[in-house]
Amino acid sequence: MFRLVVAIALGRAAGRLSRRLGRGGSALPGLIAEKIDPHTIERLAGPLPGGVVVITGTNGKTTTTKMLVRMLEGEGRRVVTNSTGSNLARGIATGLIEVASRCGRIDADLAVIEVDEAAVRTLAPRLRPQVMVVTNLARDQLDRFGELATTAAHAAAAVHHAGVAVLNADDPLVADMAGGAGAVRFFGATEDIRRAMPHDSGLYGPDEPAERPALDLCLELADPDGDGQVIELVASTGERASARLQVPGAYNGYNAAAAVLAARQLGVPLERATAALEEVRPAFGRGQVVEYRGRRVKLLLVKNPAGLNQAIRLLCALPPGAPVLIAINDLDADGRDVSWLWDARVENLAETGHCFGTAGVRAYDMALRLKYAGLEAWSETDFSAALARFVEGIPEGETGYLVPTYTAMLRFLDLLLPGTSKREAWA
């Protein structure tokens, strides 16, 4: 107990100092606290009366977390979450320290925590989640995570520690984890959505989708990829509910289904959980719209080929002539290996008639990818110059689409909304 008190005090002090020095770094308090008391996370989260929900997977973690938190708060539950922190142990510890009392009590009903898919193996036994959601698994930053099979094995091991696993039935790697779990609930989508949104094995393998388990919640889409898409969720009991989403793309329909199915495990009725989706605004960079010089810039963060394919699908649904800027960086947080650009279905953009530009440290790699897909693009490695040229191409009052990797997004947000990345980004 004494260690925890010291850990909290010193962690917070470090956070204050870091903020005074003008560094955003949200990982520092947690890093220090965990050095002093390596059990900080479980000591803080363990006593919460409603337990812990863990959300992991390659894509969609942040949005799904945000959706579930909104549903639970709508029910009057007090939720602690790591929406502004990192999803590694130190960031999670930071988030908990910040809301804990000096002696380590958190005045909340439950925690909803986004966890990095590579860190979940060690964090799940510590958090002992009541519900664990796995959104999807796709190859991502091979230089950092190593092989997808390893990540899948780690996540599967983590599922053992969950009371109920909420799994994506349409992603064979995720559906396969059911064997290790106690209770399992599956979400998925209608056959046409499932075919249009292949997961990793479907993306790289033959076209035929694999067999899947029976669904507890099925996603239907009325207007896929439109701004303000309407989704319908159908439970295995026959109940239905629909919502107009503020987040774009069929992939966010999957995130919505994951969040609603998780909320149901926590006693939120289908209709109320689905209704709460309407209030969820896009998470940082994930379909977020920024007003800039009389134009709208829509940000579509991409981190891997699956994410880029989602962005491509969304761009294909737009009327021709949309200005699109794809910005590829290769820093550690982006993945140093940009070979994944060649795995995405960039050829699908050939018929869109959009106007393409490329930016970032690897602007020319992206321009080359477009060239081999039969598309011309301008390139600009300097971020300010790229933004100026991009914005110039957007007619006043219209929308341009910015498709950046993680650190490229931070650079652009600093230009679009000065000061944002320091406040919101995680180290």
Added chain:
Amino acid sequence: MSDLVIAHLYPYEMNIYGDTGNVIALRRRLEWRGLEARVDLVPAGAPYEFAGADVVFGGGGQDRSQLQVADDLQRRAAPIREAVSAGTVFLVVCGTYQLFGRRFLTQDGREIPGIGVFAMETIGGRKRMIGNIVVTTPWGDLVGFENHSGRTLLDPGQAALGRVKRGYGNNETRRGEGAVTASCFGTYLHGSLLPKNPAFADELLRRALRRRHGETVDLAPLDDRLEHRAAEAAARRP
């Protein structure tokens, strides 16, 4: 009737590092010259006559996939070795490159037999060799990205593809990279390799076209400025 036939070996199993980009580059660089390619996908288990192919490509894969295709490759060993002797162009990257050697001894002590096109062995190690890499070859400096823990040791007399200028290459001595036998090229470079290294891509195409259509065939020059810019940018990255 296609001008060239490209066989893509194990497209579903060995495709981890954007390797499809190599097939896209070969096909496009033919199309831009008014030539046409047919691409045959050859997954594990599918019968295939290598004598009908002009260029055979095989990419990198995860350990599990490499094990899966190793048996299948054994069954194709004789026709592939014949095709190599007959001058068919091969480009094999990373995991498939390793299996074109005599054997691969994995870190956990297993032996995966290769097909012995290259006189070499690969030994699994702890250290992963990751990063952008530049290799000096007779076809200019090749730029790519490597990510492997296997250390490949060439027998004396086995020609390498080139000399490492930056990065690791075959092993931690940072000397040789890849292997060449006849028109069979093995390498650790992905990234994808061919789009950013157009002179090498054209060398493969030229060899394949001449073999199929006669020694007088040549390739019209293309505007490769963007290719070179992308390669220069990559060569400067860690």
